[in-house]
Amino acid sequence: MDLSWILNHLGEDREQYFGAVAPPIVQSSIFAFPTVASMRTGFRDELGNHVYTRGNNPTVEILRKKVAALEGAEDCLMFGSGAAAMSAAAIACVSGGDHVVCVAKPYSWTRAVLKDLLGRFGVSTTFVDGTEIANFESALTERTRLIVLESPNSMTFEQQDLAAVAALAKARGIRTLCDNSYATPLNQSPLALGIDLVAHSATKYLNGHSDVVAGALCGGAVLIREVFRGPYMTLGAILAPHDAWLMIRGLRTLPIRMERIAATTSHVLAFLEAHPRVRRVYSPRAHGNPQLGLSERQLHGASGLLTIELDAADVAAVERFCDGLERFLMTVSWGGYESLAFPVCAVYPADAQLHPPPGLSLSLVRLSIGLEEPEVLIADLDAALARL
Numbered sequence: 001m002d003l004s005w006i007l008n009h010l011g012e013d014r015e016q017y018f019g020a021v022a023p024p025i026v027q028s029s030i031f032a033f034p035t036v037a038s039m040r041t042g043f044r045d046e047l048g049n050h051v052y053t054r055g056n057n058p059t060v061e062i063l064r065k066k067v068a069a070l071e072g073a074e075d076c077l078m079f080g081s082g083a084a085a086m087s088a089a090a091i092a093c094v095s096g097g098d099h100v101v102c103v104a105k106p107y108s109w110t111r112a113v114l115k116d117l118l119g120r121f122g123v124s125t126t127f128v129d130g131t132e133i134a135n136f137e138s139a140l141t142e143r144t145r146l147i148v149l150e151s152p153n154s155m156t157f158e159q160q161d162l163a164a165v166a167a168l169a170k171a172r173g174i175r176t177l178c179d180n181s182y183a184t185p186l187n188q189s190p191l192a193l194g195i196d197l198v199a200h201s202a203t204k205y206l207n208g209h210s211d212v213v214a215g216a217l218c219g220g221a222v223l224i225r226e227v228f229r230g231p232y233m234t235l236g237a238i239l240a241p242h243d244a245w246l247m248i249r250g251l252r253t254l255p256i257r258m259e260r261i262a263a264t265t266s267h268v269l270a271f272l273e274a275h276p277r278v279r280r281v282y283s284p285r286a287h288g289n290p291q292l293g294l295s296e297r298q299l300h301g302a303s304g305l306l307t308i309e310l311d312a313a314d315v316a317a318v319e320r321f322c323d324g325l326e327r328f329l330m331t332v333s334w335g336g337y338e339s340l341a342f343p344v345c346a347v348y349p350a351d352a353q354l355h356p357p358p359g360l361s362l363s364l365v366r367l368s369i370g371l372e373e374p375e376v377l378i379a380d381l382d383a384a385l386a387r388l
């Protein structure tokens with residue numbers, strides 16, 4: 001199936017709605033049946049029919065089909081956030097007494113669901129440096145049921161060899177879940193490498209317009225139905241039809257947005273790598289990245305996230321740099337049409353320098369490159385760097 005078919009037509013049954021080119025927002029919580037027999041059929045398969053919008057809604061279903069096809073998955077569930085997608089996947093795979101292995105630096109709320117929430121229900125998690133396959137192997141126990149990956153992660157971009165982890169897990173009957181938000185389905189295909197479940201913060205590139213919070217979970221039909229019957233229906237963290245409609249609209253331009261973002265990011269990366277006031281640039285494509293070989297093998301292209309470590313004397317200098325940016329909006333999240341800057345030091349109290357957080361430099365600033373002209377962004381960064 002070609003990409004433009006998926007984005008422009010797949011799942012869209014225009015004869016059902018007056019030939020309208022844009023699908024309707026089916027803003028209905030419930031769907032009526034003409035007969036008891038047809039209602040019974042609906043109940044037998046709530047994911048495949050339309051009974052109640054907490055289960056399946058026609059507008060959301062169009063989006064599910066498109067995202068599943070992009071990931072090369074048999075099925076997909078859409079959630080009200082990426083955090084909900086990761087949580088539902090993890091909850092579906094474990095019971096009290098089970099053990100999880102997770103990469104050392106996942107997204108903070110992924111760590112929280114494993115450590116804090118599931119930890120309260122007797123599930124233990126070991127966090128490992130995922131850059132070495134041996135670390136996964138040595139962390140496994142008799143009770144390991146799930147390996148949680150995020151490749152690359154969204155701050156310092158460490159990657160895991162997905163095919164190797166999948167093979168290790170499969171041989172022991174352990175499930176694998178990978179957060180693929182950075183790469184998008186266009187730039188990395190974890191399912192094709194043997195991973196069982198792929199999650200996205202669809203808030204980021206998939207939607208791409210910073211106006212929807214959404215999540216996606218893709219995988220085989222049997223596993224997705226297990227998640228549907230379990231945490232999806234019980235926790236009810238669904239995507240509303242209107243948000244699904246916005247996401248369908250955003251998704252239509254994913255390839256051209258990603259193409260433009262990749263091209264601009266390579267210019268910005270080259271500028272930052274050559275700048276004397278930038279100590280280090282973190283990116284899967286950065287020159288000094290020890291995993292460049294894996295980036296080339298596993299990622300089909302670059303995204304627009306990179307993190308710089310500023311050559312800053314103190315946090316005040318980092319603040320001068322960030323406050324001086326005019327074309328980068330300073331905020332959380334990433335993956336939209338607009339460029340963003342996220343200073344790590346903003347997460348900590350103003351005097352954090354006196355007691356720095358372990359393992360994290362307060363001079364790190366993450367940039368999300370958007371659709372602006374590269375020269376505009378470079379000029380803005382140059383001016384802000386001069387304030388250091």
Ligand SMILES: Cc1ncc(COP(=O)(O)O)c(C=O)c1O
Pocket residue numbers: 081082083084107150153154179181182200201202203204213214215333
């Ligand atoms: C890598 C990654 N995964 C998951 C999430 C969670 O997604 P959401 O904010 O859509 O819940 C985020 C959010 O920033 C993220 O960066």
